[in-house]
Amino acid sequence: MKRRDLIYAVLALFTIWHIAAWMIDQPILPSPIEVIPAFFRELGGDLLPHFAVSLWRVFASTALAILLASPAGLILGQSPRMNALFSPLIYLLYPIPKVVLVPVLILLFGLGDMPKIAIIFIILFFQILVLVRDQAASLRPELIQSVRSLGAGRRALFRYVYLPASLPAILTGLRQSVGTAVAVLYVAELFATQRGLGYYIYLKGSTLFDYPAMYAGIMAMSLLGLGLYFSVDWLERKLCPWEFAK
Amino acid sequence: MIQLNALTFAYANQKPIFQDFSWEVQRGETWAVLGPSGCGKSTLLYLIAGLRFPTAGNVLINGERITRPRPHTGLIIQEYGLLHWATVRENAQLGLRIRGFYGPDGTHAPQDFQPSLNVDPWLDRLRLLPHAEKYPGQLSGGQRQRTAIARTLALEPDLLLMDEPFSSLDAPTREDLQNLTLELQGEQNLTLLIVTHTIEEAAILGKKILLLGEPPNTHPRVIENPQAGSDNFRGSDAYMNICRDLRAQMELP
Numbered sequence: 490m491k492r493r494d495l496i497y498a499v500l501a502l503f504t505i506w507h508i509a510a511w512m513i514d515q516p517i518l519p520s521p522i523e524v525i526p527a528f529f530r531e532l533g534g535d536l537l538p539h540f541a542v543s544l545w546r547v548f549a550s551t552a553l554a555i556l557l558a559s560p561a562g563l564i565l566g567q568s569p570r571m572n573a574l575f576s577p578l579i580y581l582l583y584p585i586p587k588v589v590l591v592p593v594l595i596l597l598f599g600l601g602d603m604p605k606i607a608i609i610f611i612i613l614f615f616q617i618l619v620l621v622r623d624q625a626a627s628l629r630p631e632l633i634q635s636v637r638s639l640g641a642g643r644r645a646l647f648r649y650v651y652l653p654a655s656l657p658a659i660l661t662g663l664r665q666s667v668g669t670a671v672a673v674l675y676v677a678e679l680f681a682t683q684r685g686l687g688y689y690i691y692l693k694g695s696t697l698f699d700y701p702a703m704y705a706g707i708m709a710m711s712l713l714g715l716g717l718y719f720s721v722d723w724l725e726r727k728l729c730p731w732e733f734a735k
Numbered sequence: 736m737i738q739l740n741a742l743t744f745a746y747a748n749q750k751p752i753f754q755d756f757s758w759e760v761q762r763g764e765t766w767a768v769l770g771p772s773g774c775g776k777s778t779l780l781y782l783i784a785g786l787r788f789p790t791a792g793n794v795l796i797n798g799e800r801i802t803r804p805r806p807h808t809g810l811i812i813q814e815y816g817l818l819h820w821a822t823v824r825e826n827a828q829l830g831l832r833i834r835g836f837y838g839p840d841g842t843h844a845p846q847d848f849q850p851s852l853n854v855d856p857w858l859d860r861l862r863l864l865p866h867a868e869k870y871p872g873q874l875s876g877g878q879r880q881r882t883a884i885a886r887t888l889a890l891e892p893d894l895l896l897m898d899e900p901f902s903s904l905d906a907p908t909r910e911d912l913q914n915l916t917l918e919l920q921g922e923q924n925l926t927l928l929i930v931t932h933t934i935e936e937a938a939i940l941g942k943k944i945l946l947l948g949e950p951p952n953t954h955p956r957v958i959e960n961p962q963a964g965s966d967n968f969r970g971s972d973a974y975m976n977i978c979r980d981l982r983a984q985m986e987l988p
Contacts, residue, residue, distance in 0.1 A: 492871075539804070631813075631816065632816060635811075640834060
């Protein structure tokens with residue numbers, strides 16, 4: 490996407506928002522003219538620490554999901570026997586809306602960062618696992634045989650074939666899940682915490698009735714999701730240049 | 736150089752493709768393996784490459800029993816052999832990288848292996864240097880196969896196995912690569928085994944032609960074609976005759 494198009498899209502969004510605020514004319518929907526200064530004001534206040542906490546939770550859970558789901562997906566993808574063993578379990582667990590597990594995880598892990606990290610981890614884990622597994626399984630046997638003929642054993646096949654072949658699947662998994670992950674983070678941060686953007690938005694909106702500050706929190710959460718999305722795009726360009734070769 | 740001794744091979748729950756099959760290839764020979772689909776041509780190549788194993792009997796190369804891919808055997812397949820996420824140069828370096836990964840252990844890499852990633856002389860020889868930074872998806876079919884050849888030759892093989900390497904290429908490219916293969920075979924003193932389902936290709940490339948038929952193959956049917964590879968062979972009477980002979984032997988109209 491071109492940067493210019495992105496700027497136009499942001500301007501269009503703010504214009505629609507402004508018109509909607511003007512038409513509704515209620516404190517519950519302030520205009521962006523009011524919210525944008527509030528956003529920068531709140532950044533200097535307590536918004537930034539809450540943002541940092543949410544960012545850390547997303548980052549930690551994402552890193553954990555990549556580190557655990559990628560090798561698991563690679564193992565299942567290149568071993569039909571292991572895949573046959575585990576795929577009924579994955580088939581059952583994959584479609585469960587993971588957000589219902591938030592209360593269970595809070596009970597299990599207590600009040601700290603752990604339940605929030607765990608819930609995002611679970612969402613990303615299954616998405617990456619399934620995509621990496623399918624990608625690894627789809628590698629043609631001719632390719633594997635041809636690389637084996639160059640002397641590659643199992644370790645070299647992982648290093649030179651399965652791992653690079655799975656990179657796009659890992660990034661696709663991230664891209665597909667990042668929106669859900671941020672949405673679930675919001676829900677998770679409504680419970681049993683006083684840190685994070687979810688808590689901040691709820692506090693400003695429902696307790697303090699400071700609607701511009703609440704929208705500043707929503708903007709920060711949107712920027713978090715958008716930033717993650719762009720990071721995945723950037724990583725894809727860096728790590729998978731062949732996907733963009735013409 | 737290659738000996739197949741009373742070799743029997745069958746895929747699980749299927750009738751044997753080879754049964755008590757013995758065959759021998761001398762160093763520096765150029766063989767084409769010809770036969771209809773399902774006759775076991777590719778299986779034979781994979782058995783020699785150490786990627787499949789006989790149910791009975793054995794495969795010896797230079798007197799050593801083959802139990803895994805051998806560092807000095809190169810295999811080139813029809814397509815899908817290149818890493819689509821690696822550039823031409825990186826693909827050509829793949830075998831050297833794998834050897835470097837394991838070190839000179841005598842199993843994955845020869846014991847005298849000197850780590851090096853310099854494949855430019857091969858890219859140059861195979862007219863690939865201008866395309867060195869391209870990905871396989873950006874190449875023509877001929878360039879892709881030349882990359883596969885560069886990757887294999889960079890490992891300095893003494894035995895080159897080719898499994899229908901040119902079958903998906905257009906006629907001029909195929910002819911160009913057939914000529915290149917013969918040139919390289921001569922230059923590097925390679926023992927060459929090329930599997931093909933095309934009578935004309937077998938006639939052009941194989942100084943000896945192994946004919947396989949409906950399984951099980953129990954004995955080698957060998958046709959001598961000593962003029963293959965000589966100048967102007969493609970237009971010669973000898974070429975026409977060998978094609979006619981092969982057609983007759985394969986019982987084609």
